[in-house]
Amino acid sequence: MSLQSRMKTKIKICGITNFEDAAAAVRLGASFLGLNFFAGSPRGLTPDAAANLAGEIKEKFPRIPLVGVFVDETAEKIRLLAELCELDILQLHGHESPEFCAQFAEPVWRAFRVENENSLDDLQQFLGLAGIVLDAFKKGQFGGTGQTFDWQLIHKVRDELPFFILAGGMTPGNVARAIEQLRPDVVDVCSGVEIENNPRKKDLQKMQELFEVVKKLS
Numbered sequence: 748m749s750l751q752s753r754m755k756t757k758i759k760i761c762g763i764t765n766f767e768d769a770a771a772a773v774r775l776g777a778s779f780l781g782l783n784f785f786a787g788s789p790r791g792l793t794p795d796a797a798a799n800l801a802g803e804i805k806e807k808f809p810r811i812p813l814v815g816v817f818v819d820e821t822a823e824k825i826r827l828l829a830e831l832c833e834l835d836i837l838q839l840h841g842h843e844s845p846e847f848c849a850q851f852a853e854p855v856w857r858a859f860r861v862e863n864e865n866s867l868d869d870l871q872q873f874l875g876l877a878g879i880v881l882d883a884f885k886k887g888q889f890g891g892t893g894q895t896f897d898w899q900l901i902h903k904v905r906d907e908l909p910f911f912i913l914a915g916g917m918t919p920g921n922v923a924r925a926i927e928q929l930r931p932d933v934v935d936v937c938s939g940v941e942i943e944n945n946p947r948k949k950d951l952q953k954m955q956e957l958f959e960v961v962k963k964l965s
Contacts, residue, residue, distance in 0.1 A: 755965045756926050758958065759814060759912065760949070761937040762790035766803045768949040773808045775958040779933065780804065780811055781838065784828055785818040789946040790937070794828060801832035814838050814856070822850060829853055838880060845872045856912060860884040861896040867904055879908050880935060883915030895921065898929055905929060919956035926964055934961070 760772040761781030769780055782797050783790045792800065801813055812835035817825055819841030829837060829851070837851055840858040848855045854877030859867055862884035873879060883896040895916035905911070913931035918939035925934060938946065940953040 756931055756961060757933045758961060759933050759935045760940065760954070761814070761816065761914075761935055762788075762941070762946065763800070763949075764790055764792060764796075764947040766800060766807075769800070769804050770807065771949065771951055771954060773811055775954055776962070777811070777958075779814050779836070781814045781816055781935070781937070782832065782834075783816045784820065785816060785840070787818070794831060797828065798831045801834070805833055812836055816840055819843070822847065825851065836877070840880070840882075845875075848873065848876055854878070856880050856910075858882050858914070861900055861915075864900055867901065870904060870907070874907060874909060878910040878912050878932075880912040880914055882935075898925070901929070917957075919953060919960055922957055923960050923964060926961065 757778035758776065759779035759781055760777045762783055763769045763780050772780060782792055782801065784797065785791050804811065804813065813832065814836040815828060815832065815834040816838045817840065825837060828834065834853060836856060837853050838856040838858060839848055843857065848857055856878035857873045857876050858880035859870065860882050861867065866884065881901055883894040911931045912933040912935050913925055913929055914935035916939060917925060917934050917936040922934055925931065936957060940949050940957055942948045942950045
């Protein structure tokens, strides 16, 4: 067994909209919390709401990195929100260029939505970033779809990824298979641990089940 395969996969709980869910995720063992700034998302936060939530999280859990999720946002607004919310990582989920991604002081995770074998044609240009997120493709949506993608499509590039975040339909039921097959550094979980038909609230039981599965693999 390789060293990488023995390394513990971390968990990011994304789409956090309230402190109760954030606290539950951290206490269960989350390594990252994601705040969504995309207005088109049902989990999107206004700047004021995000700043208030981030402030409460930073006060109670100062060591937990906050990941800000943006989709084709202006650099100026990203910088303002990163400062306002004390973001630790920027996750860019749109069509951002390598040059755009490279201009920020914070580490950047660039997301790719995997639809077919051509979805990763531009991947090489982004391998110098802090992380690569591979997510499911659904037309008109940028993450949080609850859908997985064909993991076979990324086996050829898996070992090229310096820090690999796997997203797209992660649930307590499939996360073990995902970790065993793809060895991601982080699993990015959103809709898979939500209350049914309520994208702004996490289901504590589902989160507990997910963390228990991942811990057994460690």
